[in-house]
Amino acid sequence: MPYFDTASAAPLHPVARQALQAALDEGWADPARLYREGRRARLLLDAAREAAAEAVGCRADELVFTPSGTHAVHTGMAGVLGGRRRVGGHLVVSAVEHSSVLHAADAHAAAGGTVTEVPVDRLGAVSATGYEAALGSTTALACLQSANHEVGTVQPVAEVAEVCGAAGVPLLVDAAQSLGWGQVEGAWSVLAASAHKWGGPPGVGLLAVRKGVRFSAQGPADERESGRSPGFANLPAIVAAAASLRAVRAEADAEAARLRILVDRLRRRVVRLVPDVEVVGDADRRLPHLVTFSCLYVDGETLLHELDRAGYSVSSGSSCTSSTLTPSHVLRAMGVLSEGNVRVSLPPGTSADEVNGFLEVLPGAVAGVREKLGVSEPAAVAPVADAVEVDALGLRCPQPVIELARAIVTVPVGGTVTVVSDDEVARLDIPAWCAMRGHTYLGEAPRGAAVAYRVRREG
Numbered sequence: 001m002p003y004f005d006t007a008s009a010a011p012l013h014p015v016a017r018q019a020l021q022a023a024l025d026e027g028w029a030d031p032a033r034l035y036r037e038g039r040r041a042r043l044l045l046d047a048a049r050e051a052a053a054e055a056v057g058c059r060a061d062e063l064v065f066t067p068s069g070t071h072a073v074h075t076g077m078a079g080v081l082g083g084r085r086r087v088g089g090h091l092v093v094s095a096v097e098h099s100s101v102l103h104a105a106d107a108h109a110a111a112g113g114t115v116t117e118v119p120v121d122r123l124g125a126v127s128a129t130g131y132e133a134a135l136g137s138t139t140a141l142a143c144l145q146s147a148n149h150e151v152g153t154v155q156p157v158a159e160v161a162e163v164c165g166a167a168g169v170p171l172l173v174d175a176a177q178s179l180g181w182g183q184v185e186g187a188w189s190v191l192a193a194s195a196h197k198w199g200g201p202p203g204v205g206l207l208a209v210r211k212g213v214r215f216s217a218q219g220p221a222d223e224r225e226s227g228r229s230p231g232f233a234n235l236p237a238i239v240a241a242a243a244s245l246r247a248v249r250a251e252a253d254a255e256a257a258r259l260r261i262l263v264d265r266l267r268r269r270v271v272r273l274v275p276d277v278e279v280v281g282d283a284d285r286r287l288p289h290l291v292t293f294s295c296l297y298v299d300g301e302t303l304l305h306e307l308d309r310a311g312y313s314v315s316s317g318s319s320c321t322s323s324t325l326t327p328s329h330v331l332r333a334m335g336v337l338s339e340g341n342v343r344v345s346l347p348p349g350t351s352a353d354e355v356n357g358f359l360e361v362l363p364g365a366v367a368g369v370r371e372k373l374g375v376s377e378p379a380a381v382a383p384v385a386d387a388v389e390v391d392a393l394g395l396r397c398p399q400p401v402i403e404l405a406r407a408i409v410t411v412p413v414g415g416t417v418t419v420v421s422d423d424e425v426a427r428l429d430i431p432a433w434c435a436m437r438g439h440t441y442l443g444e445a446p447r448g449a450a451v452a453y454r455v456r457r458e459g
Contacts, residue, residue: 002354005315007345013199016244023236048242057183058208064225069194070100072205076190083214088138089113095333123282128159135167146178150330151281152290158186195241204241256288280336290345297375298340306365315343337432339398383412397425422450
């Protein structure tokens with residue numbers, strides 16, 4: 001069964017498995033102790049730190065291991081914000097950061113700090129000028145992911161680091177998605193990553209803090225990991241994480257070139273094989289193994305279940321499900337279609353046959369979901385009115401857009417359809433539908449507890 005969700009968690013690399021088993025025998029003791037077993041454990045820890053630091057591109061004494069990538073992000077953000085408290089309490093983040101960054105930003109704002117979100121373009125990329133405009137005299141920290149976890153767009157970290165450096169503001173980079181493919185370019189100040197993203201074991205994160213960055217560890221003091229990650233380290237997992245990072249980086253260039261060809265095939269053929277599909281993210285400046293696309297008139301959760309039944313494990317960048325009823329913050333910030341969203345992220349070793357098999361299954365899966373939802377091409381009818389209003393209250397995505405598609409043919413060219421919906425996803429998907437279908441989105445207005453969305457039919 002092909003597993004196509006390595007952006008969530010990569011399968012354990014064979015080198016990680018071997019290193020983990022060996023370290024369980026040799027690295028179980030406390031590396032802070034001076035007796036034989038402790039010295040042996042310390043040697044393993046030091047070697048792992050050296051290997052990880054080399055892969056990151058920092059000094060070994062600048063890097064600590066944490067219990068997870070999220071822990072590394074939170075520790076790094078809190079430490080820099082605490083260390084630069086006298087500068088001010090202003091934090092700058094991009095609108096498409098991982099939830100770990102945005103949750104930390106929310107906590108910072110709740111504690112009295114201020115947060116500025118830098119917008120992205122339709123491809124999901126920030127600009128250095130956007131960060132430059134957001135920085136101020138009270139900015140304590142800026143954060144930017146190296147590559148987006150939902151759509152794969154690679155961010156201009158080096159350019160943003162340059163403007164941050166000119167303003168005297170440290171830049172924290174969340175490198176979780178990209179570190180397995182190569183070092184992060186630019187003069188970043190703090191870097192966080194997570195081992196399970198590159199085939200290491202879960203429960204290991206990396207936090208690198210450059211010398212000269214003012215950093216004040218928050219919480220009770222601890223003598224381990226430079227006082228930045230308290231508690232007894234999971235040494236076997238750390239050894240496995242460092243070993244697998246070195247291994248995947250040795251294979252990265254060749255594997256990236258091979259997977260990029262397969263992803264390019266997916267990007268081209270999905271739009272040919274499936275009607276009404278939008279491929280999102282940058283086609284060129286992107287991670288080599290990841291592609292995301294959205295399908296009109298499709299419930300994303302149902303589509304993922306259908307693909308799973310067909311033997312393909314994929315994920316979604318959209319949270320348009322019965323549990324949250326909210327679109328992905330990344331897709332919302334980009335202004336692209338969120339319904340029927342599928343993220344395919346190929347693990348190393350994926351074959352062309354597996355990708356071709358997915359392309360054979362996908363059209364039928366999408367068609368089957370659309371059939372269950374009663375979606376069909378609206379028949380040509382004589383217009384019934386110049387303006388039609390559709391009551392979509394209580395309907396969840398993709399139903400409001402389906403009702404809009406049915407209604408648009410009942411008005412003449414130049415006529416309008418108003419969709420009244422209480423589903424937050426409609427705010428994103430109705431304008432995206434207009435862009436895909438060539439109609440004009442006229443805007444929205446409050447309608448009680450709901451929102452009325454107006455669309456003009458074009459020829």
